[in-house]
Amino acid sequence: MFKRMLLVTGALVCLQARAANLKDLPSGTKWVLNLDMKAAQASPMLQAMAGQIDTDKRQEAQVKLAAIKAMFGIDLLKDIDQLIIAGNGSAEKGGVAYVYGTFDVQRLSTILAGSKNYTAVQHDGFTVLGWTDDSQKFISFAKPGLAMLSSSQTTLTDALDVLAGKKTGLAPDSEFKAALTRTGQELLTLQAVDLPAIVGTQPKAEALKQAQALRLSVRAADAESLSAELAVTAVSDETALQIQQALMGIQALSLLRSAEAPEPAALASLAKINSQGRTISVTVTLPKNVFENVMRQREAKRAAQAAAPAPAATN
Numbered sequence: 001m002f003k004r005m006l007l008v009t010g011a012l013v014c015l016q017a018r019a020a021n022l023k024d025l026p027s028g029t030k031w032v033l034n035l036d037m038k039a040a041q042a043s044p045m046l047q048a049m050a051g052q053i054d055t056d057k058r059q060e061a062q063v064k065l066a067a068i069k070a071m072f073g074i075d076l077l078k079d080i081d082q083l084i085i086a087g088n089g090s091a092e093k094g095g096v097a098y099v100y101g102t103f104d105v106q107r108l109s110t111i112l113a114g115s116k117n118y119t120a121v122q123h124d125g126f127t128v129l130g131w132t133d134d135s136q137k138f139i140s141f142a143k144p145g146l147a148m149l150s151s152s153q154t155t156l157t158d159a160l161d162v163l164a165g166k167k168t169g170l171a172p173d174s175e176f177k178a179a180l181t182r183t184g185q186e187l188l189t190l191q192a193v194d195l196p197a198i199v200g201t202q203p204k205a206e207a208l209k210q211a212q213a214l215r216l217s218v219r220a221a222d223a224e225s226l227s228a229e230l231a232v233t234a235v236s237d238e239t240a241l242q243i244q245q246a247l248m249g250i251q252a253l254s255l256l257r258s259a260e261a262p263e264p265a266a267l268a269s270l271a272k273i274n275s276q277g278r279t280i281s282v283t284v285t286l287p288k289n290v291f292e293n294v295m296r297q298r299e300a301k302r303a304a305q306a307a308a309p310a311p312a313a314t315n
Helices: 004-010 037-042 044-050 055-072 105-113 153-163 195-199 203-210 237-256 262-270 288-307
Strands: 031-036 082-087 096-100 116-123 126-132 136-143 146-150 186-193 211-222 225-234 271-276 279-287
Touching (some): 031 037, 037 082, 037 186, 044 225, 044 288, 105 126, 105 136, 116 153, 126 153, 146 153, 195 211, 203 211, 203 237, 225 237, 237 262, 237 271, 237 279, 262 271, 262 288
Antiparallel strands (some): 031 186, 096 146, 126 136, 186 211, 211 225, 271 279
16 A cells, blocks of 8 residues: 555646745745656657666556546546755755645645544644655645645744744745746756755765755757756855865766666766856756657667576586
8 A cells, every 4th residue: 555645746736827826835944856747748858768667666656647637537647737845954964855746735625634642732823734655745735736744843833833924935036036937848856066965974975065065967958868957056166166076977987887887878978067166067957869869779688688598507
């Protein structure tokens, strides 16, 4: 049986195009992840890529999506419009998910009411529902077309205060403006500032402490290509140079290993590394014909491996 969180998220329907407003996010926001589901569904390149997913995995996903649709009458992939996750502290503390859509609040509330450790708390006119799945979670159907979720009740109520105008939101000229702007071409945007504070004490992300800001953008500018750009702003000129040299080294190594690892090499050949002050960027534009060629090579390799005789048994 699916986890209750998946069922609830699967029941978040979007029948109208909605977008996040800068003033709805806390003024202290340090990172934002914006996923435009409508733009993703409209991208021919993404559809082509999805069609190349392993058959068993694709069928498994389709079965799960069909089960959600049968239970809620919702096509999860097509009905979600936009998902934004924003945080104003370290990544370990998490943030708030803003899901834009049209919700059957009564139905969802009934589902949650049967959950473990269910609670319903009033907060200045908002109802905050809590329950335990694999961990504690909280949700508020803050206003028509918007559901807000978090693993922290305090974080969620603080975000609700911003929505109500009781606490300051992001300014109209915020550095996150571009990350929240919907163009129909931006599929995914991740932007973060003050990376040392976000990373906190996580040892695996220690290298990110050498950067002040980061931005990742995936775009579908046309039907025949997909582009991605990663830009990192370093804390010093010396660090910027080190990052640039490291990226160039990775690119060169990938190209040298083209025979044994053709897919990374194909991407490396398309990558363009640039620098502007302390900001180092890597841009990759993937044309449809290159993607199709890589997939043909992969299929040919699989066929060759399947046709190869089994190794002889040894005593």
